[in-house]
Amino acid sequence: MEIAFYLSGLVAVLATLGVITHLNPVHAVLYLIVSLLAVAMVFFALGAPFAGALEIIIYAGAIMVLFVFVVMMLNLGERVVARERAWLRPRTWLGPALLAALLLVVLVAGVWRGEFGAVIAGEPLTAKAVGTTLFGPWLVGVELAALLLLAALVTASHVGRLPARPGERRP
Amino acid sequence: MSATQLLALTPLAILGATALAVMLGIAWRRHHAATALVTVTGLALALAALPLAWRLAPSQTPLLVVDGPAVFAAALVLVAALVCASLAHGYLEAEREPREEFYLLLLCAAAGGVVLGASRHLASLFLGLELLSMPLYGMLAYAYHRPRSLEAGIKYLLLSAAATAFLLFGMALLYAETGRLALAELASALGETAGPWGLAGLGLMLVGLGFKLSVVPFHLWTPDVYEGGPGPAATFLATAGKVAVFVVLLRLVIATPAFRGEAAGLVLAALALASMLVGNLLALRQANLKRLLGYSSIAHFGYLLVVLAVADGLAMESGGVYLVTYLVTTLAAFGVVTLVSTPQGGEDAGALHHYRGLFWRHPYLAGVLTVSLLSLAGIPFTAGFVGKFYVLALGVEAGRWWLVGGVVLGSAIGLYYYLRVMVTLYLVEPGMRRRDVAEDWGLGAGGVVVMGLALATLLLGIYPAPMIAWVREAGRLIGG
Numbered sequence: 001m002e003i004a005f006y007l008s009g010l011v012a013v014l015a016t017l018g019v020i021t022h023l024n025p026v027h028a029v030l031y032l033i034v035s036l037l038a039v040a041m042v043f044f045a046l047g048a049p050f051a052g053a054l055e056i057i058i059y060a061g062a063i064m065v066l067f068v069f070v071v072m073m074l075n076l077g078e079r080v081v082a083r084e085r086a087w088l089r090p091r092t093w094l095g096p097a098l099l100a101a102l103l104l105v106v107l108v109a110g111v112w113r114g115e116f117g118a119v120i121a122g123e124p125l126t127a128k129a130v131g132t133t134l135f136g137p138w139l140v141g142v143e144l145a146a147l148l149l150l151a152a153l154v155t156a157s158h159v160g161r162l163p164a165r166p167g168e169r170r171p
Numbered sequence: 172m173s174a175t176q177l178l179a180l181t182p183l184a185i186l187g188a189t190a191l192a193v194m195l196g197i198a199w200r201r202h203h204a205a206t207a208l209v210t211v212t213g214l215a216l217a218l219a220a221l222p223l224a225w226r227l228a229p230s231q232t233p234l235l236v237v238d239g240p241a242v243f244a245a246a247l248v249l250v251a252a253l254v255c256a257s258l259a260h261g262y263l264e265a266e267r268e269p270r271e272e273f274y275l276l277l278l279c280a281a282a283g284g285v286v287l288g289a290s291r292h293l294a295s296l297f298l299g300l301e302l303l304s305m306p307l308y309g310m311l312a313y314a315y316h317r318p319r320s321l322e323a324g325i326k327y328l329l330l331s332a333a334a335t336a337f338l339l340f341g342m343a344l345l346y347a348e349t350g351r352l353a354l355a356e357l358a359s360a361l362g363e364t365a366g367p368w369g370l371a372g373l374g375l376m377l378v379g380l381g382f383k384l385s386v387v388p389f390h391l392w393t394p395d396v397y398e399g400g401p402g403p404a405a406t407f408l409a410t411a412g413k414v415a416v417f418v419v420l421l422r423l424v425i426a427t428p429a430f431r432g433e434a435a436g437l438v439l440a441a442l443a444l445a446s447m448l449v450g451n452l453l454a455l456r457q458a459n460l461k462r463l464l465g466y467s468s469i470a471h472f473g474y475l476l477v478v479l480a481v482a483d484g485l486a487m488e489s490g491g492v493y494l495v496t497y498l499v500t501t502l503a504a505f506g507v508v509t510l511v512s513t514p515q516g517g518e519d520a521g522a523l524h525h526y527r528g529l530f531w532r533h534p535y536l537a538g539v540l541t542v543s544l545l546s547l548a549g550i551p552f553t554a555g556f557v558g559k560f561y562v563l564a565l566g567v568e569a570g571r572w573w574l575v576g577g578v579v580l581g582s583a584i585g586l587y588y589y590l591r592v593m594v595t596l597y598l599v600e601p602g603m604r605r606r607d608v609a610e611d612w613g614l615g616a617g618g619v620v621v622m623g624l625a626l627a628t629l630l631l632g633i634y635p636a637p638m639i640a641w642v643r644e645a646g647r648l649i650g651g
Contacts, residue, residue: 144302
């Protein structure tokens with residue numbers, strides 16, 4: 001399992017790098033999907049198949065498909081690629097990249113000098129276990145989340161409504 | 172979940188059911204008066220169910236605890252929601268369609284406040300806070316055809332999202348440190364000193380909650396949002412929104428020994444001092460009543476933070492009494508602003524010149540505003556005096572002279588600008604263009620409620636004993 005963890009972690013990092021560096025938005029979104037799938041694999045390797053499945057279904061499945069659709073509908077062509085190329089100057093990415101590299105150094109040093117006894121272990125967390133917790137003692141939480149989503153939906157639909165013209169009654 | 176636990180959650184269940192009923196009603200047929208009536212009925216039923224929950228207290232589920240502070244917070248939130256609903260009816264009549272969603276959002280936000288006050292778990296704390304804030308974005312941006320209202324909604328949404336990120340990061344650190352999410356277990360696992368990661372987690376959570384309370388230095392959004400938001404929404408934000416958050420913060424601070432360490436106590440005291448002074452100083456030169464009330468609420472939460480900084484002895488009781496007085500007073504002040512803003516639609520009447528000579532046109536309304544301003548200033552025989560007296564007594568008893576000095580200085584500065592507004596009310600009116608309330612304002616639901624609040628402010632100031640007894644009882648009935 002450890003090999004799977006490190007491999008999918010590597011894929012996730014490389015794919016995310018691809019998201020940032022690619023000039024064409026569609027390609028970037030495709031890389032993002034690969035990155036999310038890799039993160040899902042990390043979850044599987046850690047023994048949390050439910051979280052992994054959710055990551056695939058919700059993020060890689062639903063949300064990214066929306067992204068791809070929107071990007072395609074906007075029909076971004078050569079002009080955007082040129083603009084992205086103009087934006088992707090060392091001046092813009094050098095600072096964040098240096099900071100991120102510093103973090104990486106800290107992380108690597110921490111892992112290098114840390115305890116090697118800290119291996120991946122633990123009980124696999126199945127969908128059934130999550131379900132019984134969620135709909136048993138945490139039922140109130142689920143209901144509250146539903147109410148929260150209702151409020152968010154009503155807010156979005158109200159604010160997103162076109163202003164009514166004078167003299168026109170909306171249904 | 173046993174029957175007792177379920178019964179103790181009846182108020183929350185009623186709120187949820189009312190929200191659903193309002194939603195289905197809107198889907199079926201829009202009717203403003205009926206929606207308002209259903210909302211008010213639901214809120215009143217939930218309020219009436221509170222004594223039942225009180226009798227069963229303390230009862231707890233893994234996420235929620237129904238104990239004294241929870242019932243106390245629920246009562247305050249529900250009263251504020253009732254007042255807002257009755258103000259909203261008159262206010263929204265002058266608005267463009269559609270009006271009904273406001274009540275749905277109000278009910279959801281009230282449910283969030285009730286959950287927040289009753290949370291004993293980081294998950295329910297987060298859910299309650301979001302359930303309180305999410306509808307507020309919609310309520311603040313409700314009149315989205317007015318740029319100010321939309322700006323208020325967006326501003327609150329963005330800044331609040333940043334604050335939520337802080338809160339979540341703090342929770343993640345605490346979980347990483349202790350492996351616990353329930354507040355009581357978390358507090359005992361953290362121990363007296365909490366260690367660097369635990370302290371960092373607590374600090375980040377304090378940032379997130381402090382933003383909602385608009386404590387200096389997280390206060391920058393307050394005046395703009397208060398000014399831009401429609402009257403009833405600003406009323407709810409200023410009262411229920413803050414009271415529920417403060418109750419949960421009080422619960423957190425009292426339950427966690429790490430908050431009473433030297434460093435944490437110093438941070439809380441510094442926040443309190445900064446809020447009192449900055450809030451009052453910034454309010455000095457305000458020519459807009461809504462912004463002025465915003466700055467004044469920053470100062471009031473500075474006074475309330477004294478309670479957290481001391482956090483022993485009378486802390487729970489002082490905090491409770493101050494919250495009651497603040498709630499009643501602020502509801503009355505915002506109620507008058509909402510009533511004056513009501514008839515024409517358009518931007519709310521915030522500018523002080525709209526209130527110039529109000530006494531000569533509507534003596535009773537001017538009287539209500541006068542009483543609430545006196546109470547905000549903490550003049551004897553008003554509710555505000557009782558609250559401020561408690562805070563001062565707490566500070567003196569604990570020997571925190573810096574804090575006591577801050578409260579005294581802040582009140583002295585505050586008196587100046589509250590009096591300035593009051594003088595404006597009684598000036599002889601010049602012939603300038605101004606907004607005015609409808610002639611029959613006293614007959615509407617909003618007018619009656621505002622008059623009642625002014626009477627309550629006076630009554631609590633003259634005869635506070637029953638309220639104090641109730642708050643003391645609520646503080647005693649604390650559950651884990």
